[in-house]
Amino acid sequence: MSHSQNDQDQQSRPRDYIRDLTKYIRVRSQPSARFVEFDFAIGEPSLFVELIMPPAVFEEFCTNNNVIHMSAEQMANVDLELEKWRYGEDTLMSRNRDRDRPTE
16 A cells, blocks of 8 residues: 555545544524524534524535434433533532422
8 A cells, every 4th residue: 555545544534433423413493593503413412513504504514414303312411411511510509590490
């Protein structure tokens, strides 16, 4: 194998690896909104970026990335983690927030 061929193989491995990872979306905007606001994660639903795109671009983005929608369980886990970051655990702020929540 030539040196340049070996370099090309090494450069394509990260792309292949990322291409093969599951890509998740969670749409946060209303269906009638002018832009689609959504979370996009690669490999792990809790590590996401927030993106905004026009609907046609969003559809193309989803197709090109072979995305799947986060499950209800994944969304609940993401929300729980976000609350921990926002309010902390076992802090005055988290206890106040919990006190104001309706009981089930």
